[in-house]
Amino acid sequence: MIFYQYFGTPKGGWSTRYYEFTRRWVERGHQVTVVTSPYYKSDIKAEGFIRKMNIEGVDLIVINSPDSNKDNFFTRAFNAIRFATVAIYYGLALPADCIISSSGPITTALPGLVAKFIKNKLLVFEVRDLWPRGGIELGKLKNPFFIKLALRFEKMVYKNSDLVVACSPGMEEGVLKVQPNAKTLIISNSADLELFQSGAKHGRMLSSAQPDLPLFIYAGSLGYMDECAQILDGLHALQRKDYRFIFIGDGAEKQKLMAMTKEYDLEKQVSFLGLIPKTEVVNWFSKATASFVTFKNIPVLHTNSPNKLFDSFAAGVPVIQSTKGWIADLVKEYDCGFNVDPEEPKSFASAMSQLIEDPILASRMGQNARELAKLKFDRSVLSNKFIEEIESLN
Numbered sequence: 273m274i275f276y277q278y279f280g281t282p283k284g285g286w287s288t289r290y291y292e293f294t295r296r297w298v299e300r301g302h303q304v305t306v307v308t309s310p311y312y313k314s315d316i317k318a319e320g321f322i323r324k325m326n327i328e329g330v331d332l333i334v335i336n337s338p339d340s341n342k343d344n345f346f347t348r349a350f351n352a353i354r355f356a357t358v359a360i361y362y363g364l365a366l367p368a369d370c371i372i373s374s375s376g377p378i379t380t381a382l383p384g385l386v387a388k389f390i391k392n393k394l395l396v397f398e399v400r401d402l403w404p405r406g407g408i409e410l411g412k413l414k415n416p417f418f419i420k421l422a423l424r425f426e427k428m429v430y431k432n433s434d435l436v437v438a439c440s441p442g443m444e445e446g447v448l449k450v451q452p453n454a455k456t457l458i459i460s461n462s463a464d465l466e467l468f469q470s471g472a473k474h475g476r477m478l479s480s481a482q483p484d485l486p487l488f489i490y491a492g493s494l495g496y497m498d499e500c501a502q503i504l505d506g507l508h509a510l511q512r513k514d515y516r517f518i519f520i521g522d523g524a525e526k527q528k529l530m531a532m533t534k535e536y537d538l539e540k541q542v543s544f545l546g547l548i549p550k551t552e553v554v555n556w557f558s559k560a561t562a563s564f565v566t567f568k569n570i571p572v573l574h575t576n577s578p579n580k581l582f583d584s585f586a587a588g589v590p591v592i593q594s595t596k597g598w599i600a601d602l603v604k605e606y607d608c609g610f611n612v613d614p615e616e617p618k619s620f621a622s623a624m625s626q627l628i629e630d631p632i633l634a635s636r637m638g639q640n641a642r643e644l645a646k647l648k649f650d651r652s653v654l655s656n657k658f659i660e661e662i663e664s665l666n
Contacts, residue, residue, distance in 0.1 A: 284315030442575025494523030506620020557587035588642035
């Protein structure tokens, strides 16, 4: 049984990690139930307070406690706690040999812990982001009492998990700093090689993208943590107009970014598509010269394992990225894009100019990205590695 609030399929505009993993685990012979909730970027919707459905052999229980990064902190916290409270019932009532609780938020650990303590179930906790460290560094969690409480809860979760799955080396390091004796496994987000191999066979045509001009894209959340303003500052510093830029996605910062586009007189170069199905995202990647990955310049976000990065690798598209952790090391080692300074717009402009002026360079970096996806991030390989480790716990 898996407690994960953000389950989605390629029909939506969100991560398909657990859709891809669980359907493979079903094919392997496992019975899988996912307890989830509607996320505004996902295609999974609720009908009534509880909805039950089956997707490719995976049983889904949808609790109508929705989440959106456009909501304020208290609304999101309330919905997360409500989800975890209702999920406790399913953790106790339904048969399961193993419970996987996947954050964020970390409250998904609650039903897993209850099932472990009362029913003696195996507990696997997946760290998709380091919390409460993220909340503290972002200034979302300020009250000293709640910080202390959150840190104690985090330690309790790691201590009582039979396995802690981290989505990046930096996240694993963060886990081990809190609980040095934790049994850990790194399963990063992954590259859907099969989906992106199909390229422009999916989705709508790109008639509006001016195919004679180099196309750059950002495909992901337009939220506070992502700080896509870095990109627009870079475009403002570029001092050339012979390109197109497409933002794919939605989030709390979208209106701010649209205002910046107007302020910088970039409306002819920059377009906002909003949320589109993953199958259409594939189409845009198939035409892209490069894609962008950005986050706020704070330490915890340099540990991220963003889906947009692995989509770019799977599509064979170079990345221009502004984090300073393991992703920067990867891009440098495999020569699959550019590492840029989040506080220096000219570094963004320089990377774009080099790719615009040197298509051979762009092609080589794209080929390197695709080879890296095959070598390290094949979704089928990582799915098997994940489930084999869980099977070894029994």
